[in-house]
Amino acid sequence: MFVCCGTALLTCHSFEKEVPLLESATGHSNQSLILHPQKRSATWLTRCNLANVSICREGDSVTEKCCWALQPKSCSSSTKDVSSVVIEELNMYGVKTTLMFVITTLVSKASRAFNGHSASSKLLVVGTLTLSSGGLVAYSDSQVDVSKTSAEVKENDCKKKRVVVLGTGWAGISFLKDLDVSAYDVKVVSPRNYFAFTPLLPSVTCGTVEARSIVEPVRNIIKKRNREIQFCEADCIKIDAANKKVLCRSVINNLVGNEEFSLEYDDLVIAVGAQVNTFNTPGVLENCHFLKDVEDAQKIRRSVSDCFEKAVIPGLSEEEQRINLHFVIVGGGPTGVEFAAELHDYVKEDLVNLYPTVKDLVKITVIQSGDHILNTFDERISSFAEQKFGRDGIEVQTGCRVISVSDKEITMKLKSTGEICSVPHGLVVWSTGVGTRPVVKDFMEQIGQGKRRILATNEWLKVKGCEDVYALGDCATIDQRKIMEDIDTIFKAADKDNSGTLTIKEFQDVIDDVLERYPQVEHYLKSKHLRDVTDLLKDPEGNDRSEVDIEGFKSALSHVDSQTKNLPATAQVAAQQGAYLSKCFNRRQQCEANPEGPRRFRGSGRHQFRPFEYKHLGQFAPLGGEQAAAELPGDWVSMGHSTQWLWYSVYASGSGLLAFYEFRPFGRVLTDASQPDRKKKKVVVVGTGWAATSFLKNLKSESYEVRVVSPRNYLSSRLCYPVSPMDSRSPQHC
Numbered sequence: 072m073f074v075c076c077g078t079a080l081l082t083c084h085s086f087e088k089e090v091p092l093l094e095s096a097t098g099h100s101n102q103s104l105i106l107h108p109q110k111r112s113a114t115w116l117t118r119c120n121l122a123n124v125s126i127c128r129e130g131d132s133v134t135e136k137c138c139w140a141l142q143p144k145s146c147s148s149s150t151k152d153v154s155s156v157v158i159e160e161l162n163m164y165g166v167k168t169t170l171m172f173v174i175t176t177l178v179s180k181a182s183r184a185f186n187g188h189s190a191s192s193k194l195l196v197v198g199t200l201t202l203s204s205g206g207l208v209a210y211s212d213s214q215v216d217v218s219k220t221s222a223e224v225k226e227n228d229c230k231k232k233r234v235v236v237l238g239t240g241w242a243g244i245s246f247l248k249d250l251d252v253s254a255y256d257v258k259v260v261s262p263r264n265y266f267a268f269t270p271l272l273p274s275v276t277c278g279t280v281e282a283r284s285i286v287e288p289v290r291n292i293i294k295k296r297n298r299e300i301q302f303c304e305a306d307c308i309k310i311d312a313a314n315k316k317v318l319c320r321s322v323i324n325n326l327v328g329n330e331e332f333s334l335e336y337d338d339l340v341i342a343v344g345a346q347v348n349t350f351n352t353p354g355v356l357e358n359c360h361f362l363k364d365v366e367d368a369q370k371i372r373r374s375v376s377d378c379f380e381k382a383v384i385p386g387l388s389e390e391e392q393r394i395n396l397h398f399v400i401v402g403g404g405p406t407g408v409e410f411a412a413e414l415h416d417y418v419k420e421d422l423v424n425l426y427p428t429v430k431d432l433v434k435i436t437v438i439q440s441g442d443h444i445l446n447t448f449d450e451r452i453s454s455f456a457e458q459k460f461g462r463d464g465i466e467v468q469t470g471c472r473v474i475s476v477s478d479k480e481i482t483m484k485l486k487s488t489g490e491i492c493s494v495p496h497g498l499v500v501w502s503t504g505v506g507t508r509p510v511v512k513d514f515m516e517q518i519g520q521g522k523r524r525i526l527a528t529n530e531w532l533k534v535k536g537c538e539d540v541y542a543l544g545d546c547a548t549i550d551q552r553k554i555m556e557d558i559d560t561i562f563k564a565a566d567k568d569n570s571g572t573l574t575i576k577e578f579q580d581v582i583d584d585v586l587e588r589y590p591q592v593e594h595y596l597k598s599k600h601l602r603d604v605t606d607l608l609k610d611p612e613g614n615d616r617s618e619v620d621i622e623g624f625k626s627a628l629s630h631v632d633s634q635t636k637n638l639p640a641t642a643q644v645a646a647q648q649g650a651y652l653s654k655c656f657n658r659r660q661q662c663e664a665n666p667e668g669p670r671r672f673r674g675s676g677r678h679q680f681r682p683f684e685y686k687h688l689g690q691f692a693p694l695g696g697e698q699a700a701a702e703l704p705g706d707w708v709s710m711g712h713s714t715q716w717l718w719y720s721v722y723a724s725g726s727g728l729l730a731f732y733e734f735r736p737f738g739r740v741l742t743d744a745s746q747p748d749r750k751k752k753k754v755v756v757v758g759t760g761w762a763a764t765s766f767l768k769n770l771k772s773e774s775y776e777v778r779v780v781s782p783r784n785y786l787s788s789r790l791c792y793p794v795s796p797m798d799s800r801s802p803q804h805c
């Protein structure tokens with residue numbers, strides 16, 4: 072671990088080993104510790120984003136007890152750039168150039184932030200790199216100046232507008248990250264007191280990445296904002312738009328006092344995400360696993376392990392073993408496909424060594440109702456994924472709709488023939504898209520959107536039919552205004568001389584506003600390979616026209632609205648929307664005086680802000696075996712081994728929020744197992760506690776065929792070490 076504390080460089084030996092000790096000493100698994108060399112005091116490192124490279128402030132002192140884990144390696148008083156110091160250290164350890172490049176970019180980002188801050192709020196940059204594993208995080212810290220005197224703060228408080236934010240996911244956190252909290256009284260409500268980096272959730276299911284590495288506590292984020300944000304760990308159970316308040320209920324058990332409370336707002340930001348969509352399929356809620364949250368991923372991890380444990384219980388027929396090891400994934404979208412690929416790697420690379428007797432009985436099936444998996448991707452990617460899965464032995468059943476799931480079987484209907492068939496399973500993961508949360512559904516009823524499937528906002532993310540309420544991320548969709556609804560007013564506004572016809576010049580004068588207000592025009596031009604908007608006004612033979620009347624204008628633009636696109640439910644969209652909305656909030660007064668948006672074709676003047684514009688950074692699908700497929704902006708497609716890296720850089724540079732990757736830091740580092748020898752004496756060990764483990768560790772197991780019987784397949788609930796890796800000779804475990 073490299074710790075750069077001001078200009079001092081420290082090294083923590085065997086950091087991985089110390090982590091549990093630090094955790095137990097401090098009680099906080101998501102924070103690391105750093106020793107300040109001059110003051111001999113320890114400083115909490117607020118781990119900015121999930122893992123190993125962090126930007127942080129000096130903060131509270133902590134107990135001496137924790138300090139022994141950190142040993143100063145070298146202290147430098149030079150004024151070298153922080154990144155170069157870190158890079159030098161990395162070079163010493165022979166880190167790959169590619170990784171270096173990404174780290175350099177990230178660290179230089181960090182050092183820029185460092186330079187931009189006043190001395191009193193000195194930033195620390197920490198880079199951690201475990202050589203066998205490696206990891207990196209990028210985080211762009213808030214640019215908002217938080218250095219206000221208490222008098223200023225108090226005076227401001229009286230005028231501050233109250234903003235309530237619901238949710239701490241991509242949209243909510245991205246909104247809070249850049250919001251000028253000195254101008255608002257901000258309260259955040261969420262049942263989750265952490266932010267989760269969802270793109271890596273599938274990797275948590277198989278232990279490639281540890282759950283704690285993909286979460287960032289909300290309290291850390293608040294701390295970075297000078298604690299000017301209040302957080303309540305609660306569910307919002309009702310939005311009362313008429314009275315501008317929300318009713319919330321605490322999610323913490325055994326709360327002393329009233330668990331319900333209400334918060335009044337001037338502005339409400341709804342960023343509650345979506346829930347799984349079961350399409351009301353019987354048995355899904357009761358018998359399937361989901362992959363929406365960190366807890367879900369951890370549950371899947373345990374259940375996969377359980378399936379293997381069940382399969383090796385003595386006395387099972389081969390057929391029973393096969394059923395226990397049949398993993399079914401419903402949904403061939405990015406999440407389902409990534410999970411299938413992760414599971415395949417996990418089984419082939421690790422579990423076969425732990426459970427060699429059943430290694431050939433494992434089956435993974437992906438059920439997809441459409442004709443192809445990854446059908447929102449380019450065709451080339453979808454067929455690349457299907458071929459890869461074919462080679463890996465992952466069965467893909469397309470054109471099948473699941474009609475029920477029991478604890479033993481999954482029943483589906485083949486779309487082509489209408490035939491119904493049932494397949495026994497060991498575990499089902501349901502990953503078929505998203506649905507609206509009850510609190511949002513109820514709100515939609517109140518504001519006259521009850522018949523819609525998803526909450527609608529305008530292009531400025533303001534909820535339609537409701538004042539001062541904004542919705543972003545997966546819980547809402549932008550209802551893009553159709554150009555044909557405004558065609559008469561656009562014509563009128565452009566026809567400056569009221570001649571009843573539009574010249575090209577007149578049309579050109581309103582083009583920028585039209586393109587900004589109706590992004591579908593640009594999509595349409597692209598789809599028709601037209602270079603200029605005025606090309607739309609050409610006659611049917613493609614000849615230029617000097618003027619068009621209203622009918623000609625309408626017919627020229629009549630197909631444009633067909634290119635209106637709904638934005639996907641992705642982190643990219645949510646994060647960009649959060650960042651956009653905070654910018655609008657920060658510049659409210661400024662833009663009230665000088666509106667910056669497009670002209671209002673209905674009504675006068677300009678819109679206060681530019682509408683939200685989504686920048687697509689591409690989409691990515693890991694396919695296992697270090698292979699991935701990516702669709703990049705500009706219709707580029709990339710497939711194969713190198714593609715994995717593209718994804719990290721997209722998140723690092725694009726979202727500006729965070730990016731990281733850990734190469735199996737703790738999990739999936741498993742040892743070889745050998746088949747039990749029939750001639751050996753059999754030893755049965757009952758239990759996996761300290762005594763049994765110590766016995767196993769020292770037993771010369773070459774001489775014995777060892778079986779361990781225990782309800783627990785790990786040593787300690789705290790450390791969760793699987794039994795087999797503890798013993799390099801891998802006893803059989805039941």
Ligand SMILES: Cc1cc2nc3c(=O)[nH]c(=O)nc-3n(C[C@H](O)[C@H](O)[C@H](O)COP(=O)(O)OP(=O)(O)OC[C@H]3O[C@@H](n4cnc5c(N)ncnc54)[C@H](O)[C@@H]3O)c2cc1C
Pocket residue numbers: 237238239240241242243260261262263269270271272273305306307308342343344345362363364406508510543544545546640641642643644645
């Ligand atoms: C396994 C998986 C992998 C993914 N991979 C990618 C990917 O690679 N790239 C990509 O772009 N997208 C990916 N996504 C999609 C992405 O995670 C979502 O689009 C994104 O999380 C949406 O952000 P959000 O803020 O709208 O919702 P969320 O991130 O879901 O956050 C919602 C927040 O609201 C809180 N909340 C819920 N109910 C309430 C309530 N009643 N009151 C208050 N708060 C509430 C939740 O606790 C949570 O904090 C993935 C999703 C999953 C599940």
